[in-house]
Amino acid sequence: MRIGRVTVGALVAALLAAFFTVAPAHAADGQISGLAGKCVDVAGANSASGTPVQLYDCNGTNAQRWSNPGDGTLRALGKCLDVVDRSTADGAAVQLWDCTGGPNQQWVVTGAHDIVNPAANKCLDVRDNNSANATRLQIWTCTGGGNQKWNAPAAGGGGGGNPSGFVVSEAQFNQMFPNRNGFYTYSGLVQALSSYPGFANTGSDTVKRQEAAAFLANVSHETGGLVYVVEQNTANYSHYCDWGQPYGCPAGQSAYYGRGPLQLSWNFNYKAAGDALGIDLLDNPWLVQNDAAVAWRTGLWFWNTSTGAGSMTSHDAMVNQAGFGQTIRTINGSLECDGRNPGQVQSRVDAYQRFTSILGVSAGGNLYC
Structure with missing residues (x-):
């Protein structure tokens, strides 16, 4: 017993929460909003595989319009949010990529406003807690910090x-x-x-x-x-x-x-x-x-x-x-x-x-x- x-x-000791927390803005029109009220954005609205995914001022363009179809993926411009090279390491960048169904493209939007890649057991994270436009997004050990809190579209299709x-x-x-x-x-x-x-x-x-x-x-x-x-x-x-x-x-x-x-x-x-x-x-x-x-x-x-x-x-x-x-x-x-x-x-x-x-x-x- x-x-x-x-x-x-x-x-390995868990990371402590970030020094300040931000109440994410409400998601609208498929936007994923978070740190400083900014949005998850595909750089240059470029749909090519390998395009960086970043933080940027919310602007309502298709570069920031994400769907959550209920299959575990998050999609924009017809492609999937993807962890580079299938990495599970802290600091692994995220990008846009052709949807493959791989574990590096699976995400869980939790009730606590985390977006988690279960294969890595890590959260979608704004690098260095930096709210500047074009800051790259990555995965990192979940800390509960404001740079890991998001409002995302609800999953579609469920009952x-x-x-x-x-x-x-x-x-x-x-x-x-x-x-x-x-x-x-x-x-x-x-x-x-x-x-x-x-x-x-x-x-x-x-x-x-x-x-x-x-x-x-x-x-x-x-x-x-x-x-x-x-x-x-x-x-x-x-x-x-x-x-x-x-x-x-x-x-x-x-x-x-x-x-x-x-x-x-x-x-x-x-x-x-x-x-x-x-x-x-x-x-x-x-x-x-x-x-x-x-x-x-x-x-x-x-x-x-x-x-x-x-x-x-x-x-x-x-x-x-x-x-x-x-x-x-x-x-x-x-x-x-x-x-x-x-x-x-x-x-x-x-x-x-x-x-x-x-x-x-x-x-x-x-x-x-």
Whole structure:
């Protein structure tokens, strides 16, 4: 049950939000507006493949008229918004290119006003937070800064959909967790999604739903159906301080017990999660039990970044269709997999199959570890 027993490798700290935020202007006539009220623009209104995409004063021309046809692409002048050379690196420029259906042309417009390339798990970004005309656009690790906030045309073709943008609706969430603790709010989960915008947003619609079901199934197992916020066995609390770490346990010997949807524990995990999320959890671990969005973010941090006891992150296991069993191995494989505790494994699988049924998708293969 303790993901905290697994030592987490070094993580690159997430970038902090930009120094100022800008309320994007409302999109009109297919414009995508953002920093300083300026628009996403195809340089020189040139429809040739390879033309740079930049920030520019909104002018209502076809160079700024973008469509969101509902297939994951954003289109202008008959071509697609494209990440140069299929790069997933911070700073990779974007351009106009013939539509190919490739992952470097897939974009998710989130309810938080991010435009995310799921393959890179990065956001459309104005280079150097520079609002000058002709500033090149790029992809960058999502920070929540004003240079990554956009108002874009709504996707066409859909039939209503979920206003939150998450593949699990609030009604489905409530169906999954009928007895949940009021602390675990749906709004807290939706708010936390912006920290890892590739989560449940990568691959086909089936894969997105399978990943959401897999995450929530493991969460259900760890928390008794979202009933428990903190670890119930208080006798374990003093165990989770590793004084061998150079930063020690500034919140106290017994402060790093399991909390939240995946029961984050150990001082080194609080340190790593806090560094990645830009929150001081080492000095204030109680945030995980007092702030629903922070709690959900720690669960998503582990899911999306840690290989835990396995060989891949849980996110990669579902996106690459390695199977639900690999998520169990990552989270608690050293205690449950390979016949160590088949009852616990079965509990997770049962929850996953129940949740995929609620979401109307198959569970896929490789359910066990």
